[in-house]
Amino acid sequence: MPTPQRALVIIDVQQDYFGGPLEIQYPPHAESVPRIAAAIDAANAAGVPVVAVQHSMGAGAPVFDPEQPGFQLHPEVEARRTGAWKSIVKGYGSVYAGTGLADWLRARGVDTVTLIGYMTNNCVLASAVEAEGLGFSTEVLSDATGAVNLANEAGSVDAQTVHTTLMTLLNSNWAGVGTTSAWTAALGAGEPLVGSDLGTSAVVGAQRAAE
Numbered sequence: 001m002p003t004p005q006r007a008l009v010i011i012d013v014q015q016d017y018f019g020g021p022l023e024i025q026y027p028p029h030a031e032s033v034p035r036i037a038a039a040i041d042a043a044n045a046a047g048v049p050v051v052a053v054q055h056s057m058g059a060g061a062p063v064f065d066p067e068q069p070g071f072q073l074h075p076e077v078e079a080r081r082t083g084a085w086k087s088i089v090k091g092y093g094s095v096y097a098g099t100g101l102a103d104w105l106r107a108r109g110v111d112t113v114t115l116i117g118y119m120t121n122n123c124v125l126a127s128a129v130e131a132e133g134l135g136f137s138t139e140v141l142s143d144a145t146g147a148v149n150l151a152n153e154a155g156s157v158d159a160q161t162v163h164t165t166l167m168t169l170l171n172s173n174w175a176g177v178g179t180t181s182a183w184t185a186a187l188g189a190g191e192p193l194v195g196s197d198l199g200t201s202a203v204v205g206a207q208r209a210a211e
Helices: 029-046 101-107 120-134 159-171 180-189 198-210
Strands: 006-011 050-055 086-090 112-118 137-146 150-152 155-157 176-178
Touching: 006 029, 006 120, 029 050, 029 112, 029 137, 029 180, 086 101, 112 120, 120 137, 120 159, 137 159, 137 180, 159 176, 176 180
Parallel strands: 006 050, 006 112, 050 086, 112 137, 137 176
Antiparallel strands: 150 155
C-alpha cells in the first residue's frame, strides 16, 4: 500500500462552537480540543501541509460573522499556526466548495486529506462526501471532531447518536475513521487509516441485527 501524501484540514474550530446553540456536545469540546491540538502538533512535526478553515456567513450574521469574536479560531489552534499554513474562508459546508482547495492540494501532490474540527453532522460530512468525486482519499479523526444535538420536523437525535452514527457511515464508504492516536501512529508508519466498505459493513450490520 503506497504511503499517503497527506494534508491536515482543520475545519471551523471557531469560537462560535464553544457556547450558545452551536456549542459542540459530543465528544465534549473539552475532550476534542486537546485531540485537535495533538493532531496539529503531529502534522507540524511531520511536515504535513496544514489548512485552517473558517466559516463565514457574512457581516451582521447571527453566527460566523467575520467582524465578531465568534469567527476567530480557538486559541489552541491559533497558537499552533505557522507561516506555512494555508488559510481558507468558506461559505458552504464542504471545504472544497468555492475555495480552490482541491487545486492547492493537487499542486502539492496531496492524495489523502485528514479532517478534524466541526461539525461532524455538517462540514465534516459534506467535505468527506465531496472528496470522493474530487479523487481524494479522506481520513476522519473521531475524537477530534464533534456534533450537536439536533431536532426538527423530521425528528430529534442527541449529539452522541449523531456523531457515532456518522462515524460509522463515513467509515463504511467515504473515509477511514480512527482516533487521533491511531492516526498519529499511522502517520509515523507512513500508512493510511483504513476504513471498511459498504458491502462488508452491510453484511456485518445484518448479522448483528439478527443476533
